[in-house]
Every structure is written in C-alpha cells, then in structure tokens.
Amino acid sequence: MTTTGETVSQAIRNLSTQASHRLFLSHTHVVVIGREAAEKGIYRFIDFFARDPEPRPNIRVLIAEKEAKEIMRHPSGVESIPALGLYRAVQTAALNALAPDITLQDAKIRLASETTELVVPLTKLYVEEGIDGEKKTRVDVAGTAVFRGDKMVGTLNKKETRGLHWILDKVKTGIIVIEHAGGKQSLEIVKAKSKITPEIRDNELVVKIKLDVNTILGDQQCVKILTEPDEIALLEEKQTAEIRTEITGAVKKAQELKADIFGFGDEFHRKYPEQWKKLEQHWVELFPAIKIELEIKSDIKGTGAIREPIYRLR
Numbered sequence: 001m002t003t004t005g006e007t008v009s010q011a012i013r014n015l016s017t018q019a020s021h022r023l024f025l026s027h028t029h030v031v032v033i034g035r036e037a038a039e040k041g042i043y044r045f046i047d048f049f050a051r052d053p054e055p056r057p058n059i060r061v062l063i064a065e066k067e068a069k070e071i072m073r074h075p076s077g078v079e080s081i082p083a084l085g086l087y088r089a090v091q092t093a094a095l096n097a098l099a100p101d102i103t104l105q106d107a108k109i110r111l112a113s114e115t116t117e118l119v120v121p122l123t124k125l126y127v128e129e130g131i132d133g134e135k136k137t138r139v140d141v142a143g144t145a146v147f148r149g150d151k152m153v154g155t156l157n158k159k160e161t162r163g164l165h166w167i168l169d170k171v172k173t174g175i176i177v178i179e180h181a182g183g184k185q186s187l188e189i190v191k192a193k194s195k196i197t198p199e200i201r202d203n204e205l206v207v208k209i210k211l212d213v214n215t216i217l218g219d220q221q222c223v224k225i226l227t228e229p230d231e232i233a234l235l236e237e238k239q240t241a242e243i244r245t246e247i248t249g250a251v252k253k254a255q256e257l258k259a260d261i262f263g264f265g266d267e268f269h270r271k272y273p274e275q276w277k278k279l280e281q282h283w284v285e286l287f288p289a290i291k292i293e294l295e296i297k298s299d300i301k302g303t304g305a306i307r308e309p310i311y312r313l314r
Contacts, residue, residue, distance in 0.1 A: 002069070008048035021236045026052035029087040031061050031104070032068040032123070038145060038152035043111065044065045046150075050108050057105035063145035063152065065124035074125060076139040083177050089141040090121050097165040098142045098158055111150055115265025115283050118147040119164065122155060146259050156250060163250030166243060167209055167262050169194040175218060178238040183221030183232075187239055187300065190214050198267040200275060205286060207264055210295045213243060216302040220309060227307045231245045240298045247294060253290040264290060 001018055005011030016023050031049060033042055051053040064071045076085030094101030099121035100109075111119040122143035129135050144156040144164065156164060156257050165171045171192040177184050191214040199206045217235075222225055226235065254261050269276040279286060 001169065008045055012048075016221040025052060026056055028055050028059050030090075031082045031087070032064055032071050033062070034064045034068040035066060035145075035152065037068075038063050038120075038147075041150045042107075042147075042152070043150040044113065046104070046107055049104055055104065057103060057108075059104040060087055061102050061104060061107050061120050062086060062090065062123050062141070063120045065122060070125060070140055071123055073141050074137045076141070079287060082139070086123065086139065086141065089123075089139070092099065093121065093141045094170075095172050097162040097171045098174075100144055100164070104165070113266070115260050116263040116267070117259040117261050118150070119156075120145045120147070120152075124285050146254065146257055146261055148257065148259045153259060154170055154253065156253055159246045160250040160253050163246035163248070164254075164261060166192070166194055166211060166247050166258040167196065168240075171213075174211065176215065176239055176242055178242055180235060180238055181220075181224045181226065185220045185222070185226065186218035187234065187235070188218040190216055190301065196262070196264070196267050198264065198271050199219065200268075200272060204291060205268070205279075205289070206291045206293060207267070208293045208295065209247065211243065211247075211297070212241075213298040213313055214301045215239065215297070217300060217304060223309050225308050227303050236298055236300055239300070240296050243296055243298060244294055251292050254291070258284050258288055260287045 001015060003015040003018060005014050005263060012023065031045065033045055037045070046306050049059060072082050075082055075207045076089045079085030079088065089101065090101055093099035100119045102120050107118060107120070110116055121141055122145045123139055123141045125137055126140050127135050128138055142158050144161045146154045146156060162171065162174065171189060176187040176189065178187065185227050192211070194209060194211045197208040197210070217226060225231070260283065264287065268279060
C-alpha cells in the first residue's frame, strides 16, 4: 500500500485510513529513502521514527540509488516480502564488508555527532536471467552512501566500503581476490583486527592505523602449487597491497567529500581534549589534510582441505 503526506506523521495517518487494521510500527524492518530525497536531507524522515515510541531502534536504514518505491516493488534474495529481504540482505552484506549495517539508533548517534558523519548502505536494482531464461529484476545491497550533516554527498564503491570496514574494525569475513601465477586467487578472511591511534606531530594531524589480517586460500585458478613458502610470501605481499589500496581508496574519497566517516575526530577528542577545543571549530577543513600511516600485517594461515591443486598440467 502507498500513500502521501506533507510529513511522515501525516502520511502514516493517511495510510492507516486505507488499511483494514491499525498499523503496528514495531513491525517495521526497514526505512528506505530515495537518493534525491537523501541529497536534500534525511533528518525530516528519521525524526518521526526516533520520536515515536513504537518503531524499534534496530530498524535498518537504507538509501535507494534511485527511487525508494522501485526498491520495494521487487524481492531481495529468497524472501517474498521485500522488507524482510532487505533487512536480511543488509546484515549479510555487512558481514562480508560490502555495505555498512546502520540501524535507526546508529543513524541517530551519527547525526547527533559533531564530527563523525553518517554512512548508510546503498541499494539498487539489477536484472538477472534465471535458469528458465526469464529475466527478473532483483535488489542488490552493496556500497555506501556518504553524508555530511544530514545530506548525502557521495558514495563509496564495494572496495572503498571494505576499506571503511577495515579502519572501523568491522571486517568479519569476505574474499580478497588477487592476480597471481596467471590467474585469480581467492583469499578468505577469517580474522581481522584494527586499531586507530591519532597523533599530533609539529602541528600536523596524523592517524596511525594498525591492521592484523589472517586469511586462508579459498580457491585457486592456476595449477601451480601455491603452498610453497616463497609462493605464500608472494601471496601475502599482494594481499597486503590490496588491503592498502582499499583503505587508501576509502580515505581519499572521504577526504574529497570532507566527510569524517571514520570517527577520527572522536579519536583526537579522546586523546587530546585540550587541543580539541581549537581543532573542533575547523574540523571540516582539517580532516582532508590528515596524514594516514598504515601498518598492515597479513598472514595466510591455511589452504583448506588440500595442499596441492587437484589437477596438474600433463
């Protein structure tokens, strides 16, 4: 069912007159906002759900690449109810570091912050061809909408999104694909831990990011034995380079958008409370000039159930 109103409250009251039952907002799973509306500001939509006592704080907030109504017309995954599909798709995407998992409570906290900007998962439509040859429109949750204040100012792609997750210590699992030995090799993330340390050196703002990543060989597309020490060392070197690329990509995009989505300002506030009184006033201008130092330790801990490829060239 659809309805319109000059405000969210009015639209919901208008909808209740069309329904045969009273709307029970505690059953709300997702709030989807179209990109054009998000670029004008999402506070006017979020306020109702934060103010009304019925909606739960774990409602997921999403941004549609185009119009929100188009997202709600199509199923996501195997769920027949679009809202349930989106709710679970966001959690799965976040688990694989493809999108942030932002609840209504998270959105409220970030919107209230003086420095840490809001990020929201991005959802869009795509067309797939089924095994019966029939084309169907599906919903994909991947990427990140970046805000400054309550207005959307840009996006992060999948790699930049994982770069954001690396920094925020939110990478749980996922696949790192690297080119090696004439093919693409998959490295499955099994453990990742990061730590942010802010420093002020000679009036320069520096953020040190220390990252420890463990992976296993998920699959290989070459017939070379990759378990030899020299090969493992090369794989680890390329894995480290890929992680570095993802992190620097995320930082570069955020600094271009002048949006501190990492919470660096909060880190400086905690460590340098006195200096922060002066930094806070100019944080939007200072954030793009922050120097990032990366210390990445990435190890390949295993190769699965086999050590050598099951097929060798004859």
